[in-house]
Amino acid sequence: MTTNPALARALAERDYNDPTPVQIAVLAPEASGRDLLVSAQTGSGKTVAYGLAMADTLLGTDERFGPATAPQALVVAPTRELALQVQREFEWLYAATGARIVSCVGGMDPRQEQRALGRGAHMVVGTPGRLRDHLERGRLDISGLRVVVLDEADEMLDLGFREDLQFILDATPPDRRSLLFSATLPRGITALAKRYQHEALRIEVASAEGGHADIEYRAIRVVPKEIEHAVVNLLRFYDAPCAIVFCNTRETVRHLHATLQERQFSTVALSGELSQNERNAALQALRDGRARVCVATDVAARGIDLPSLGLVIHADLPNDAESLQHRSGRTGRAGRKGVSVLLVPPFRRRRTEDLLRGLGVTPAWSGPPTADEIRRLDHERMLRDPLLTDEPSEEDAAVARALLAEQSAEHLVAALVRLYRAGLPAPEEVADPGEPRGARDRAAQRGLDGPPGAAGGAWFSLNIGRRNKADPRWLLPLICRRGNVTREDIGAIRIFDNETAFEVATAALDRFSTAALKPDGSEVVIERLPGGPPASRPERSGRTKAPRWTPQQDKPARGKSFRDKPAQDKSAQDRSGSETRREPKPPGRGAGPRPHPSEGRPAGRKPRRP
Incomplete structure (x- = not known):
């Protein structure tokens, strides 16, 4: 692989010792000086690849550019983020050549760009709409252009930039060299290449293995109401230096961003409603480490390169396989490893499998990380923390003595543990809807006995009942959070009209009482039941009868397991709650002779005419 000496030094300073396949392909002898049609996956090093390929045309054997006048190279990118990313990459790659690089993107001040262009440039990087605007107004002179690059050409066509691209390409000199890069090569791209390229060399390095070899795909089964909790646990479980959480709407981004901020995560938001300055500030916070989590819409799926990004979470499933590919491609770039996690409610499993099959990816399926798993990891990470492993200074040792x-x-170590844990967001209790819940969860669903450890414990009441659409799937995590206990400490759960009764194991009773009974201003009130467990009725005809519980003694209430359906015939019980006998239903159609139309009709009413 041959490279201009000035660019070779820049690569060495950045430790670019092993070129990627696409970089090797564009610098091969047969590609020298030719138009190129390159199919390469996102994250494969395309920017550096065409930056190196341009050097032979722009510099030849020279190591520095001459004075900046009209631009010699033009790079067109679909989004502001990608265009600015290309500019940053070129600034370090061409730093020793004296290249002047100007960006022209939507959302920035066009007058400032006009002044920059007026001072001269060797290279211009921009988005199609803004570049066309400068061309039409006579602010951009591309008569001396020697190289034009279309980056993410398929995305530009999808975004509706076909006319802008054709306008720009028609204005370029006919003898210029063109490099067209695209993740895929649909019919529109090949038609564009035939019209504007001359005997282009086609290079394909976008195999499924190459595009995903450094990304580990995980599919996490979640309860729909627990998606935000699952996001919290995934961020805590992986503890990545930088992570992106993708949502489908701006409203979801705002809500999840606020939730994570409240849970002590250093978080920024990125969506189309933000100004360019706000988006730049958010990305800069991620790059310099002031923020570790970015909640974003698909506006961030392309053109963002964060070197420390190790985790991508799809809180909302993408609309198609291509969007999934570009979202996931934010991690696992240039040989670095990454993880892409999809949160999959039960009713979205088939769609998820279709998306992943479209990428040729086989994910690892599992439930969300549990709170106990995260606590064990916290313990291991604390033991490896530099605060404990590094040798203390003399000043620190004196304070320790x-x-x-x-x-x-022991007291000092316990204080250290408390300080360490205080800086960590608390993990959530989450369920796995796709696997058997075990004896304890099945018992909670029936509203009968809990786990063996909870037997013989104390009973408590919660002022949420069936009329509040109470469900053990979200009641159980709520009880665990309020009482600072785990699922194994909770026994039977019985839901009634206005209240819920639940059992707490004896071993966790003191801890639960201290945390849950303390007033905190919440509308959810937990109280202890002095009378022990509520009574239950025997089963009949394969159905669990609703247990009867009278916490106020003077206001009887009817409770039931959450699997029971509400009674359809209110006359089946009298006002005292005692059981009355149901009359058998009359036979339906086909169950015997039909009665005469006049039978069963109220007296005095005339028969309806046929």
């Missing part, structure tokens, strides 16, 4: 003179070593 002074503290040991006042407190015991």
